[in-house]
Amino acid sequence: MRAGTVPSTAYDGLPYTRGGTVDRKEVGALVQSAVDGDAAAWKAIVEGLSPLVWSVVRAHRLSDADAHEVYQTVWFRFAQNLRRIREPEKAGSWLASTARNECLKVIKGLRRLMPTDDPQLLDRISEERTPEQSLIDSEEEASEAERIRRLWEEFEQLGERCRQLLRVLMASPPPSYLDVSAGLGIAVGSIGPMRQRCLRRLRARLDAGRAL
Amino acid sequence: MNGMYDDGFGAFDAFGQEPFDDEEFDDLESEQADDGGEFDDGLLEEELRQAAAILDPVPAELRQLAMDAYALYDLDARLAELTFDSLVDAIPVRGATDVPRMLTFTAGELSVDVEVTSEGLMGQVMPPQPAGIEVLTGPQTLRPTTLTADAMGRFTSAAPPTGPFALRLRAGGEVVVTEWLRA
Incomplete structure (x- = not known):
């Protein structure tokens, strides 16, 4: 399976509107089906909400090893608690806040904040391209790759708060503000204004770079 | 629930409380005035989403572990x-x-x-x-x-x-x- 790019089949055709992007009723129904033994429902939950969990973990800038362990712990615990989740339609928020709490524990326990700006991350884009693709559109691809690389570089250099917020917002499918709030411990009402400011700030950085 | 993690995480708490007017954003007002307040922030967010899917996706082995966790x-x-x-x-x-x-x-x-x-x-x-x-x-x-x-x-x-x-x-x-x- 190719990770990250394909939205869950479970959510296809549902409106990706802000505030309830991963449809909450749908998630609630999937959780209920998984409780009743439907493995396909579990799969759909993982496909739909994995990127949210990963984004929350990444937003906290743990080392790769810690990030992997937190991600696993969150899903293992979710499976364990499946029957006990009081509001199944809020499974996304449950996962996001569990991920946040586990990240905070790591930070508190180890006191080692390792930035994830390892250069390999930026090189991964070349691995994603097959030789065929590179041959066909090499020039177009190169400029597209360069554009994404620059975007990511500027994003990584944003202030900590903006970087955190945008890293969670860019989960796919887009998370609801309730889930973002659960994952970052910020008020739902402040997410919209913060988001707009952070995106403006990023746009300004990109424009400034282009002007040089 | 949040109270449990208050200790030592002042930065996280401030995140929710401060109306975002710290030095990180001091020059934002002028930026906003300059661009006339019109730009497609939804589009930029979508570009970030695409970049994340390519540069920092959920590792395949982790996704599989979550599948297996059932x-x-x-x-x-x-x-x-x-x-x-x-x-x-x-x-x-x-x-x-x-x-x-x-x-x-x-x-x-x-x-x-x-x-x-x-x-x-x-x-x-x-x-x-x-x-x-x-x-x-x-x-x-x-x-x-x-x-x-x-x-x-x-x-x-x-x-x-x-x-x-x-x-x-x-x-x-x-x-x-x-x-x-x-x-």
């Missing part, structure tokens, strides 16, 4: 909740390094105290009773470390758990599993 949904076992974690609930001791992680899991009247150090794991089942214990490390723990609690409920393991773990206990005719945790 096996951990166990109707036959009673869940022992984490009710004490020294990392969160204990007052830090000044200057102390390598403090053991003290954990308590509770399922009704049964509780399990666990102490994790770099040397290993030790614990006690309460009320004291013999128990068979498996140390699980993932959805498919092929050969779990098995421990035996003595008549006093005490058990030890010379190997500290690495990564997420859970204890599966057979005691007094029932199966109890502790909440997954990262030691």
